[in-house]
Every structure is written in C-alpha cells, then in structure tokens.
Amino acid sequence: MNILAPVRRDRVLAELPQCLRKEAALHVHKDFHPRVTCACQKHRTGTVGFKISKIIVVGDLSVGKTCLINRFCKDTFDKNYKATIGVDFEMERFEVLGIPFSLQLWDTAGQERFKCIASTYYRGAQAIIVVFNLNDVASLEHTKQWLADALKENDPSSVLLFLVGSKKDLSTPAQYALMEKDALQVAQEMKAEYWAVSSLTDLALPLSTYLLPVSGENVREFFFRVAALTFEANVLAELEKSGARRIGDVVRINSDDSNLYLTASKKKPTCCP
Ligand SMILES: Nc1nc2c(ncn2[C@@H]2O[C@H](COP(=O)(O)OP(=O)(O)OP(=O)(O)O)[C@@H](O)[C@H]2O)c(=O)[nH]1
Ligand SMILES: [Mg+2]
Numbered sequence: 388m389n390i391l392a393p394v395r396r397d398r399v400l401a402e403l404p405q406c407l408r409k410e411a412a413l414h415v416h417k418d419f420h421p422r423v424t425c426a427c428q429k430h431r432t433g434t435v436g437f438k439i440s441k442i443i444v445v446g447d448l449s450v451g452k453t454c455l456i457n458r459f460c461k462d463t464f465d466k467n468y469k470a471t472i473g474v475d476f477e478m479e480r481f482e483v484l485g486i487p488f489s490l491q492l493w494d495t496a497g498q499e500r501f502k503c504i505a506s507t508y509y510r511g512a513q514a515i516i517v518v519f520n521l522n523d524v525a526s527l528e529h530t531k532q533w534l535a536d537a538l539k540e541n542d543p544s545s546v547l548l549f550l551v552g553s554k555k556d557l558s559t560p561a562q563y564a565l566m567e568k569d570a571l572q573v574a575q576e577m578k579a580e581y582w583a584v585s586s587l588t589d590l591a592l593p594l595s596t597y598l599l600p601v602s603g604e605n606v607r608e609f610f611f612r613v614a615a616l617t618f619e620a621n622v623l624a625e626l627e628k629s630g631a632r633r634i635g636d637v638v639r640i641n642s643d644d645s646n647l648y649l650t651a652s653k654k655k656p657t658c659c660p
Pocket of ligand 2: 452453471
C-alpha cells in the first residue's frame with residue numbers, strides 16, 4: 388500500500404456518479420451538495436479526518452465480497468473460492484472534485500468461524516456494504532443480521548449503507564427481476580442504496596464479431612458512487628465542525644437528506660463567502 392502514489396487517471400471524479408435505482412438510493416440529487424463543490428473549489432475542506440474513509444464489506448460466505456473488491460482494485464477475477472480468513476484490506480485512491488481521497492476497503496470473512504475476528508474490525512466505518520448473492524434468497528435474508536452486527540460497532544446516524552446483489556451474470560433477466568423486487572424492499576427497510584453487480588469478466592460480443600473483455604458489470608460505477616457519497620458526507624461533516632460554524636453559517640446534517648439540500652438551496656448555492 389502506498390498512499391502517496393499519484394491518483395490513477397481513471398480514479399478522478401469531477402461529477403457525482405448516479406444511483407442505480409431511484410427507489411433505493413441514498414439520495415437522487417444530480418450534483419454534489421453545493422457547499423461541498425464550493426469548499427472544494429476553495430480548498431476549504433479541512434485537513435485531516437475526511438481524506439480517508441473506512442468502508443467495511445460484510446455478507447454471507449461465498450457471496451463474492453473478495454471478488455468484488457479484487458475486480459475493482461486489481462481488475463482480476465478468480466473463479467476458485469478461497470475463503471477470506473478474518474479480514475483483508477485494500478486502499479484505493481481517488482481524486483474527488485480536485486481533492487485527494489482514499490477508500491480503505493475492509494473485506495471481511497463470511498464464514499461463521501471467522502466472524503468473531505472479522506467483527507473486531509467493524510468499528511469506525513463511514514460506510515457499510517452488505518453483499519448478497521442475487522441467486523440465493525437466503526443470503527438476502529441474512530443481510531439484515533449482517534447489518535445489525537456491523538451497526539453495533541458504528542453510529543447508525545452517520546454511516547452510509549449499501550446493499551449489493553452479486554453474481555448478476557448467473558441470473559436470467561426473469562430471475563433477476565424477481566430477486567430485485569425483494570432486494571429493493573430490503574434496501575428500503577435498511578435505508579440502504581441498492582446495487583446489482585457482476586465481478587466476472589465476460590465476452591461482451593459473440594465470437595463472430597469483436598472480442599471485447601468486459602470487466603464485470605456495475606463494479607466501477609458502484610465504487611465510484613461509494614467514494615463520491617462518503618466524500619460528500621465527510622466534507623459536509625467537516626464543514627459543520629469547522630469553517631461553517633466560524634462564519635455563523637451552520638450546515639445542518641439531518642438524517643433526512645432532502646432537508647440537507649434544502650438548507651443549501653435556501654442559502655443560495657452560489658459559493659462560499
Ligand atoms: N459467476 C460469478 N461468480 C462469482 C462472482 N463473484 C464471485 N464469484 C465466485 O463466487 C465464489 C466466492 O467468491 P468470493 O469473492 O471468494 O466470496 P466471499 O464473499 O469473499 O467469501 P468469504 O471470504 O468466505 O466470505 C468464487 O468461486 C468466485 O469465483 C460473480 O460476479 N459471478
Ligand atoms: Mg472473501
């Protein structure tokens with residue numbers, strides 16, 4: 388891990404990536420919060436504390452947590468199952484609105500016998516990613532328990548939640564549609580943002596045409612969204628703690644996201660004073 392290495396060009400985010408489904412999204416605003424954009428333009432985003440976000444990835448054994456992280460961080464896919472023992476860790480660097488930002492991705496073990504070790508790493512997460520297998524309804528049912536365990540170690544009011552259905556390549560469109568209905572409901576109950584992904588590399592087109600390898604489905608889009616939303620939440624929290632209070636212009640961060648945007652628009656989203 389080298390946190391000082393330059394940010395890869397394909398990890399630069401200038402715009403807010405959009406959600407997958409509006410029915411289960413953390414918010415559906417098209418752009419970053421105006422205060423965040425403004426603070427980044429003026430480099431008034433604080434110094435420490437928000438530039439690295441801890442993300443934990445939990446879910447049943449063999450649902451594809453490690454493959455998902457490896458697809459994004461290393462662009463690899465291993466078809467052989469190797470259980471994670473305890474936890475693994477990856478650091479991924481981004482540049483969001485011109486500000487360096489890193490995600491610490493904690494890949495935890497789904498096997499019961501390693502759960503005890505893994506849960507000791509849950510604390511201090513800014514986002515929790517709960518993964519289930521789109522082809523295994525039991526793994527979706529278990530997500531609530533995974534989330535409850537992860538939330539015991541974290542502040543439920545400030546942590547961002549994502550519910551991710553994996554192995555999309557293994558479902559037919561009809562099977563997927565059925566599962567998605569249930570998954571959206573679970574995501575809404577959890578107040579999580581829903582994503583469906585595949586970490587498998589496949590051939591996009593039949594042999595008769597081009598041979599284009601596709602690096603998974605929605606994997607990059609998903610992690611970009613995680614990076615963008617955790618960055619946004621961190622900068623808002625930082626502004627609330629420091630600068631905003633100093634100039635008597637408090638940013639109120641409510642659990643109700645729409646209020647948060649409303650506060651900003653009332654205040655005129657021009658730029659910082
Ligand atoms: N077809 C397909 N197989 C996948 C996908 N993701 C993972 N797999 C396979 O599912 C198995 C388990 O994947 P892992 O990523 O190791 O699962 P895990 O959730 O990390 O499992 P634990 O570490 O035991 O908790 C492996 O054989 C992978 O090749 C996917 O998107 N599509
Ligand atoms: Mg694993």
